[in-house]
Amino acid sequence: MSRPRLLLGVQIATVVAILACVVALAALHPHRLDLTPERRFTLSAHTREVLARLHDDVRITAFYSSQEGVIRREMADLLALYQEAQPHIAVRLLDLDRSPGLSQRLGVSSYNTAVVEAGERRERLDLVTEETLTATLLDVAGTPPVVTYFVVGHGERDPRDGDERRGASEAARALAAEGFQVRALEGAAEIPADAGLLVVAGATRELPRAETDTLAAYLGRGGRALVLCDPGTPASVAGLLERFGIELALDVVVDEQARLFGTDGLSARVAYLNQALIPTPLDAQALLPVAQTLRLADPAPAGVRTDYLAMTGETAWADVDRRALHDGHAVFRPDHDRRGPLPVAALARIDGSDGREGRLAALGDADFVSNLHANVLGNRDLLLAVAGLVARGDALTGARPPAPPGGTFSPLMLTVGEARAILWGGVVTPSALLATAALWMARRRRLA
Amino acid sequence: MRKTLLICRRELAALFGGPLAYGLAAVFVLLTGYFFYSDLVFFVLFGGASLPAGLWRFVFLDYRLVALLVLPLLSMRLLAEERKLGTLELLWTYPVRDREVLAGKFLAALLVYLALLALTVSGPIVLYVLHPFAPGPVLAGYVGLVLLGTAFLACGTAASAVTENQVVAAMLTYGVLVFSWFVSWNEAAVGETVAPLLLQLSLFDRFYGFAQGVIDSRDVVYLVALTTLFLFLAARALGTRTWRGVA
Numbered sequence: 161m162s163r164p165r166l167l168l169g170v171q172i173a174t175v176v177a178i179l180a181c182v183v184a185l186a187a188l189h190p191h192r193l194d195l196t197p198e199r200r201f202t203l204s205a206h207t208r209e210v211l212a213r214l215h216d217d218v219r220i221t222a223f224y225s226s227q228e229g230v231i232r233r234e235m236a237d238l239l240a241l242y243q244e245a246q247p248h249i250a251v252r253l254l255d256l257d258r259s260p261g262l263s264q265r266l267g268v269s270s271y272n273t274a275v276v277e278a279g280e281r282r283e284r285l286d287l288v289t290e291e292t293l294t295a296t297l298l299d300v301a302g303t304p305p306v307v308t309y310f311v312v313g314h315g316e317r318d319p320r321d322g323d324e325r326r327g328a329s330e331a332a333r334a335l336a337a338e339g340f341q342v343r344a345l346e347g348a349a350e351i352p353a354d355a356g357l358l359v360v361a362g363a364t365r366e367l368p369r370a371e372t373d374t375l376a377a378y379l380g381r382g383g384r385a386l387v388l389c390d391p392g393t394p395a396s397v398a399g400l401l402e403r404f405g406i407e408l409a410l411d412v413v414v415d416e417q418a419r420l421f422g423t424d425g426l427s428a429r430v431a432y433l434n435q436a437l438i439p440t441p442l443d444a445q446a447l448l449p450v451a452q453t454l455r456l457a458d459p460a461p462a463g464v465r466t467d468y469l470a471m472t473g474e475t476a477w478a479d480v481d482r483r484a485l486h487d488g489h490a491v492f493r494p495d496h497d498r499r500g501p502l503p504v505a506a507l508a509r510i511d512g513s514d515g516r517e518g519r520l521a522a523l524g525d526a527d528f529v530s531n532l533h534a535n536v537l538g539n540r541d542l543l544l545a546v547a548g549l550v551a552r553g554d555a556l557t558g559a560r561p562p563a564p565p566g567g568t569f570s571p572l573m574l575t576v577g578e579a580r581a582i583l584w585g586g587v588v589t590p591s592a593l594l595a596t597a598a599l600w601m602a603r604r605r606r607l608a
Numbered sequence: 609m610r611k612t613l614l615i616c617r618r619e620l621a622a623l624f625g626g627p628l629a630y631g632l633a634a635v636f637v638l639l640t641g642y643f644f645y646s647d648l649v650f651f652v653l654f655g656g657a658s659l660p661a662g663l664w665r666f667v668f669l670d671y672r673l674v675a676l677l678v679l680p681l682l683s684m685r686l687l688a689e690e691r692k693l694g695t696l697e698l699l700w701t702y703p704v705r706d707r708e709v710l711a712g713k714f715l716a717a718l719l720v721y722l723a724l725l726a727l728t729v730s731g732p733i734v735l736y737v738l739h740p741f742a743p744g745p746v747l748a749g750y751v752g753l754v755l756l757g758t759a760f761l762a763c764g765t766a767a768s769a770v771t772e773n774q775v776v777a778a779m780l781t782y783g784v785l786v787f788s789w790f791v792s793w794n795e796a797a798v799g800e801t802v803a804p805l806l807l808q809l810s811l812f813d814r815f816y817g818f819a820q821g822v823i824d825s826r827d828v829v830y831l832v833a834l835t836t837l838f839l840f841l842a843a844r845a846l847g848t849r850t851w852r853g854v855a
Contacts (some may be wrong), residue, residue, distance in 0.1 A: 178746075179833040185827075191824075191825040192823070201817075201820065201822045579652075586731030587644070591634050596639075602627035
């Protein structure tokens with residue numbers, strides 16, 4: 161080889177090596193600018209919070225089909241975000257068809273499935289999304305699932321009901337994604353032994369004495385319960401709360417000044433959370449449609465410690481006669497009604513008979529967990545934070561990933577006229593003008 | 609810099625003095641416009657609720673193909689034509705350095721490409737006027753198209769520097785670019801250890817994040833590095849004349 165050729169080879173090799181180093185350095189220090197409106201490629205605050213709690217090594221093995229490049233890429237992108245955010249996480253991405261032994265050992269037989277392993281624990285995900293993956297990490301890496309029973313049979317919100325106004329299936333789905341195994345319980349006469357959390361979501365009919373006694377006994381044994389009370393809650397439920405130092409004020413919260421456009425001023429915004437119990441504020445305030453306030457009994461019953469959990473903003477006031485509910489409009493009376501901030505949630509911690517602490521949280525509204533309201537502002541996050549606090553003793557408050565858009569209905573409704581305007585204004589006219597210019601230039605050149 | 613701009617101006621005058629630039633622009637705008645309109649109609653009828661995932665991703669992935677089709681035709685003449693007509697040798701007799709010639713011609717092609725991209729904005733603008741949308745993903749898509757197209761043009765410039773035949777230059781560019789696309793197509797044909805490496809090297813996989821509305825520093829650095837490499841190769845190809853006895 162001649163000297164110039166050798167020199168050229170060396171020069172090219174040197175430049176390639178330098179550029180490869182630059183690319184490798186960039187790969188080691190990635191920065192990502194997510195410009196999607198819903199931040200689809202950025203881990204949610206909730207996921208980051210969960211990842212920060214991982215102290216043991218976790219291995220995620222995902223199986224893909226080499227023929228489905230788009231799905232594989234999306235899965236790889238998501239797993240890479242987890243790996244970048246938490247060094248304890250190791251990711252393996254394998255072609256299912258080429259890994260028959262490992263897939264069989266891990267019990268995987270379908271594409272786009274992942275297995276999360278931490279120590280001896282192992283969980284399989286059939287759908288790899290941020291929501292499912294984070295829930296699995298929460299479960300596998302130290303936070304066991306909480307068997308959660310929604311008591312039904314007295315007009316409560318039903319976790320199996322998908323009805324937009326009455327049902328609570330959205331709340332159940334959100335809880336399930338956080339490691340709560342949601343089930344329905346017909347009446348509370350007998351509470352299953354595996355119950356980690358009981359939810360009474362808006363009873364409208366009286367609970368028999370036997371059931372309230374069973375619930376009280378359950379709490380006294382270290383049980384955990386979340387009781388959601390709309391204005392007009394039956395006396396039996398109010399009585400149950402009173403046994404643990406929480407009183408329903410039997411009023412209704414009015415907030416004309418801070419009301420949202422299109423609402424009637426009876427929606428209470430949760431402006432403050434008790435930072436001693438829930439240290440990190442929610443990203444968005446929860447909105448309780450038609451709420452009542454709560455009071456703590458003074459003194460609290462023996463063996464019970466009570467605290468307020470959530471307050472409305474200053475602009476809210478308590479309509480003590482519930483005139484706003486009956487007349488549709490009410491004016492604040494300084495000598496009669498109460499000014500905000502008003503307590504709308506409280507927590508009672510009960511010294512259990514066998515040393516386990518019982519916990520009872522009460523909220524002055526149940527509508528906020530209905531399918532209609534569960535995903536409004538911070539409602540879902542409030543429910544999950546309070547459920548986590550009651551069932552597990554700590555609350556994860558980071559904003560959850562946005563729910564994936566469902567269905568095939570497009571938000572873009574184009575009229576025929578608009579579609580034509582786009583076709584002619586954006587496509588046909590510019591290209592026709594350019595084609596005319598090209599023909600004119602060609603003709604001019606021919607004539608020249 | 610002044611000489612670079614002079615050469616750039618001369619190149620632009622040559623391009624816009626004939627029908628080539630206008631013809632390419634007409635094809636570019638027609639194809640991108642067609643893809644935009646058909647992707648939009650598909651999204652309105654079946655695309656789901658997310659504009660970035662259901663519309664912009666497909667629009668920019670389609671625009672990428674149009675760039676692949678058109679840009680080698682734009683870059684093929686940059687140096688090959690001058691070499692064939694003998695004007696390159698004439699240019700070398702002027703007090704101008706190889707890298708200034710190269711930079712001037714590359715800059716001219718890049719400006720034409722940016723003008724082509726600017727023409728494609730009309731569709732999204734009409735849509736925005738009718739139905740305002742979050743512009744972030746569109747911005748990311750165009751940033752990606754600029755970087756990807758710059759790499760395409762650099763590849764075309766390098767191909768144009770090694771031959772005096774424009775068709776050969778265009779085919780060489782198509783060969784390199786299409787190979788860098790197909791290289792990651794059939795992952796089943798390569799081993800699991802090789803597949804991730806090929807994905808890292810694939811020009812088109814690097815564009816995928818931009819099309820989805822994400823600007824990743826790794827993709828930006830890779831595309832800039834590849835552009836630099838191709839331009840370096842083009843400069844070296846021009847420089848070989850001194851020891852090959854071309855001039």
